[in-house]
Amino acid sequence: MLRRMKVFRTVLLATLLVAAISLAVYLGDESWDSGPPSSILHRGLNTDPESIDPHKARSVQAAEVLRDIGEGLVAYSATGELVGGVAESWSISDDGLTYTFNFRPEALWSNGDAVLAEHFAFSLRRLVDPATAAFYAQAVAAIVNADAIIASEMAPSDLGVEALDESTLVIALERPTPYLLSLLTHPSTFPVHPGSVREHGAAFTRPENLLSNGAYILKSWEPGSVLKLDRNKAYWNNAETSIIAVNYHVLTQEMTELNRYRAGEIDITGSIPPDSFEQVREQYRDEMHIAPYLGVYYYGYNLTKPPFAGNVALRRALSMAIDRETLVEKVTGRGEAPAYSWVPPGVGNYDPRRLNFADMTQEERNTAARRLYRDAGYSEEVPAQIELRYNTSDTQQRIALAIQSMWHNVLGVETTLINEEFQVLLANMREAEVTQVFRSSWIGDYNDAHTFLSVLKGGSPSNMPRFANDEYDDLMRRAAEQVDPLARRLYLEEAERVLLGEHAVIPLYFYVSKHLVSPRVQGWGDNVLDYHYSQHLSLTTD
C-alpha cells in the first residue's frame, strides 16, 4: 500500500507539473490585463475584410474599416448629414451632369503628401480599369464612359474625371444622378496613393506600405483575428479626433462576440446573437442599440416557371397569407419591422408605396387570400405544392418553418422546405431552373430608393425573380432622366407601386442594425446606413 502511494505521488507530481506550466504561462503573459479598460477602442467585426485596397474590398465589414483609414470627397457627420471630406465644398451644374469639388488644402496622406485632385482621378480610373477587377466598379457607372471602360471598349484614361488643378476635381456624368454625393461616401470611391501603388504593386496594402488619408492608419493585420489601427497624425481633422487607437476584432461567431463583450474585451459588437436576444435585452437594456437599417429580407418567386409565371393571384394570395407581425415578433424577434413595401422606410427623399392589403387586418387578408387561391384554381383537394429554398442557418429555418405553417393553415398549401448551402442556393437562384420560392435579401449601398428599385429592372444581374415588366422598366428609365428631384421621386414611387401590384417578391421584414455599445463609448449615433466612424467616438476615462 505504501508503495502504491509512491505511484500516486508520481501522478500527483505530473498533475502539479501541468498546473505549474499553466500558471507560469499565465503569469508570464504581461499583455493580459484584466484591470481597467484601456484607451483603445475595441470593435467587433463579424467577418474579415477581403482587402483594404478600397477597389478590391467588397463586404460591409471591409467598408467599416476603410471608413476609418480612408476618406472620400464627402463623408457623413456624426449625426448622419452629408459633409465635406477631402472636398471642402462642391458645386453642381444646372443640368445635374457636372460636379466640381474644391479640395481642402490641409488634406494630407499619412506620409505628409497633400491629397491632390489628380489622386482621386487616378483612383476612379483605377476603380473602373478592367485589370483592377473591382467589385464595385459599377458604383460609378454614371460617370462618362465608365461602362465602356469596364467592358474594355475604352481606355481608363477616357473616364469623365478631370483634375483642373491640384485642388479642383471635375466629375462629368452621363445622366443626372442625385445620389452621387451619397455614393461618394462609399469606400470604393476613396483615393489610393498613386506613388505607393506604382512602387509596391499589390503589396501597397501591407501595413508597412499603406498610406492612408483617413483618421487612422493600419498598424497591423492578423487575418482571422485582429486589425490594429493607430491615429493618423497627418489627418486634417486630427485635432477633433479623440480615440488614440482602434482594434477591430474579427469575430465570426456572434456568441463569442457576446461573451467577449460581457468580459469587457469588446466595446462595440457588430451584432447580437438571435438566441440570446431576450437575455441581452434584459441584461443590457441601455447598451443595446437597435435601429432601422437599409435592408429588406424577402422571398422571391421564380417568375419564369410554373406555378408562378403569369400567376399574380397565387403570388398575391401567398403574400397575403403571411402574418408579418407574428413573424417579426415571434420568429425573428430582434426589433425588425414588418415589410409592406420594397424600399425600406428612412430612405432620403422618398415615400415607400405599400402593398394594397397593408391596411387590412390579418383576418381580412386571410379571407381575401383564400378567395384568390381558389380563383387560381387550387383547393383543399388540389393544394398548391411549392418548394421553398433557403440557405442553411437557424434563423432562415425558423422563418421558413413559420411561413410553411402559415401557408398551410390559411390556404392548405403543401410546402416542401429545401435548405441549401449558401453558395448552392445562390447558384440555383441565378440559374432560375429548379427554384420556385427562395429566400433572399437586399442591402442598400447608398441612401436612395434607386439602390433598391434598380435591382428588379429587366436585365439587372441581381434580379433573381427575373421580374420583367415594360411599364416598370419605362418608369425607371424616365426617373433616371429627371433633373428635378421631385419629378424623379414621383417616377420612382410609381415604379414601386407597379412592382408591388405584380407581387414579384414577398417583402417580409426590414433589417435593423444591432449593436451592444459599452457605456464608456461616447458619441454613438444610430443611423440607417449603420455607419459609425471611429473618429466621431470618444471613450470616458473612468
Add this chain to the structure above:
Amino acid sequence: MLRYALLRLLGAIPTLLLVIVLAFLMVHAAPGGPFDDERVLPPDIEANIAKAYQLDEPLAQQFLTYMAGLLRGDLGPSYRYRDHTVSELIGSAFPLSLKLGAMAMLFAVVMGVGVGTIAALRQNSLLDRIVMAFAMTGISIPVFVIAPVLVLLFAVQLHWLPAGWSGSEGAARFLLPAISLALPQIAYIARLTRASMIDVLASDFVRTARAQGLGTQAIVRYHALKPAMLPVLSYMGPAIAAILTGSVVVEEIFGIPGLGQFFVRGALNRDYTLVLGIVIFYATLVVLLNLIVDILYSVIDPRIRRR
C-alpha cells in the same frame, strides 16, 4: 531502418498526387464560385474578375498552372483574403494550431496516462469509478459545450483569463483553448491506459516480477508502463490529427486564426486556392505523422522491422 523510411516516403508520393487531383476536382465541382454573392455582379465586371483570377481558363489549364506553381512551392493568392497569399496564411496559422495542439497534447498525455494508471491500480475502487465516470463524461460532452462554459466561468465571471484570442498578446490566451481541446483526449487516453495497464498487470511477466519481490512502483515503471503504452502510442497519430483538425471548433469559439478556421472559411467561401493549399498541407502532414508513428513502433517493437 533508413531504407524502410525512404521506401515509405516514396510510397507517399502517389497518395499525395491523388489527393491533390481529387481535391482540385472537388472544390471546382462544388456549386457556386469564390465571388458569388447575393449582389450578382454585372457580366462585364464578372468577366474582368474571372480574368484577373484566371478562372476563365479551361479547368485542365487551371490545374496545370496550379501544379506548376505548386512545384515551385507557390500555393497561389487567396481569393477571399486578397491581400494575402495562401502560403502566408498557412505560415501564420499553422504555428498557432501547432502550439495550441502541442499544449493540448501535453495536457492530454500527462493527465490521461496519470489518471488511467491510478484507475488501473485501484481497479473497481470508488476512485476508479469516479475517474472513469469523469472520463466517460469528458468523451461524451462535445467541445462546443465545454469551451463556452469555461469561457463563462474563467473569463466572464472570474476575469482570470481572456475570453478570446485577440484579448491578449501573450500565452495566457492559449490556456482555455488548450484545456477545452485536451479534455476529450485526456478522457480517451485515460481509458486506453487503464484498459491496457490492467491487461499488462495481469500478465505472466508481471506476476514473475512480483514473485521476485518487486514493488508496485518499480513494476509499473520498469515493466508495465512500456508495454501498456503501446496502444496509447498508436493512438498518438490519430490523436494528433484529431487535435489539429478538431481544433476547428475551438478556433471558431475562441476566434483563433488557426488552420482549422481558415479551412472551414475557405470551403464555405469557395476560396479554391486556400482550401487546396490546406488540403495538401494536411495530407502531407498526415502522411508524415503516420510514417513517424510507424518508425517509432518499429523502434519499440523490433519484430515489425523484421517483417
